[in-house]
Amino acid sequence: MTRIDLVTITQEAIEGLNRRQCEVIVNSIFDAIRDALAAGEKVELRGFGSFKVRQRRSRDGRNPKTGEPVHVPPKTVPYFKPGKELRERVNGKTA
Amino acid sequence: MTKADLVELVYERIGFSKKEAALAVETVLESIRTSLIEGEMVKIVGFGNFVVRHKEARKGRNPKTGEEVMITPREVVTFKPSQVLKNAVQDGAAGPDVEA
Numbered sequence: 581m582t583r584i585d586l587v588t589i590t591q592e593a594i595e596g597l598n599r600r601q602c603e604v605i606v607n608s609i610f611d612a613i614r615d616a617l618a619a620g621e622k623v624e625l626r627g628f629g630s631f632k633v634r635q636r637r638s639r640d641g642r643n644p645k646t647g648e649p650v651h652v653p654p655k656t657v658p659y660f661k662p663g664k665e666l667r668e669r670v671n672g673k674t675a
Numbered sequence: 676m677t678k679a680d681l682v683e684l685v686y687e688r689i690g691f692s693k694k695e696a697a698l699a700v701e702t703v704l705e706s707i708r709t710s711l712i713e714g715e716m717v718k719i720v721g722f723g724n725f726v727v728r729h730k731e732a733r734k735g736r737n738p739k740t741g742e743e744v745m746i747t748p749r750e751v752v753t754f755k756p757s758q759v760l761k762n763a764v765q766d767g768a769a770g771p772d773v774e775a
Contacts, residue, residue: 581710581717586703593702594695605685605699610722612684616676618763623676628704629752633764658723658764660754669712670727670750 583607617658627665634659678704711752723756 583606590602597605613631616623623631636655643650662670678700686696707717707725717725727750735746756764 581706581715583719585710586706589706590699590702594699596691597689597695597699601689602699604688606703608684608688609681609700609703610719612676612681614722614760614763617760618767620767621676625678625681625704628708656764656767658754658756658760660723660725660752660756662752666708666711666752669708670752 583610620656625663627663629663629666630661632659632661633657714750719757721757721759723754723760726753726755727751728753 586606587599587602590605591597591599594602613623617631617633620633633656636657638654639652641650641652642648681700682693682697685699686693689696689699710717711725711727714727716727719725730746730749730751732748733746735744736742737744
C-alpha cells in the first residue's frame with residue numbers, strides 16, 4: 581500500500597471530495613507528523629500509535645568496507661511505537 | 676500533537692465539515708492498520724515504511740521478579756523512517772510540503 585492507495589480509499593470513503601482534496605488530506609497528515617517530530621514534539625494517535633524522537637549517543641564505529649575506525653556523532657532519530665489496538669489486531673485479536 | 680490536531684489541520688486546508696475532516700483522518704489511519712493486519716507493508720515515500728515482522732518465541736525474564744518466562748511468537752509492527760524524515764528530525768527543521 582502506498583500514498584496513492586490512501587488517496588483512493590479516502591475519496592471512496594467520503595462523498596463530495598475530489599482527488600486533489602484527498603491528496604491534500606493524505607499529504608497533510610504525513611507532513612504534520614514530520615513537522616511535529618522535527619520540532620521535537622511527540623505525536624500520539626490513539627488506536628494507531630505514537631511517534632517520538634529519540635537521542636542516540638555518539639559512538640565509535642567502523643567503516644564496514646574499509647575497516648577504518650570512525651567516530652559517529654550523536655543523532656536524533658524518529659521512533660514509532662504501535663498502539664494497543666494495532667498491536668492486538670496484527671495478532672488476530674479484534675479490538 | 677494528537678488526532679484532534681490533525682483533524683483541525685485537514686479542516687483548515689479543505690474547509691468542509693469538521694465531522695468529515697475527522698472521518699478523513701480516521702479513514703487514512705484505518706487503511707494503514709487494515710493493510711498491516713493483512714500482512715501487507717505500507718510504503719509512504721518521503722515518510723517511511725510500516726512493516727509487520729514475525730517474532731519467534733523466545734525466553735524472557737519478568738523484570739520485576741526475575742522469573743524466567745516464555746514469550747509467545749507474535750507479529751509486530753515496525754516503522755522504518757525514510758531518509759527525508761530522518762534528515763528533518765536530525766536538522767530539526769520542518770521540511771517542504773509534498774506536492775501531489
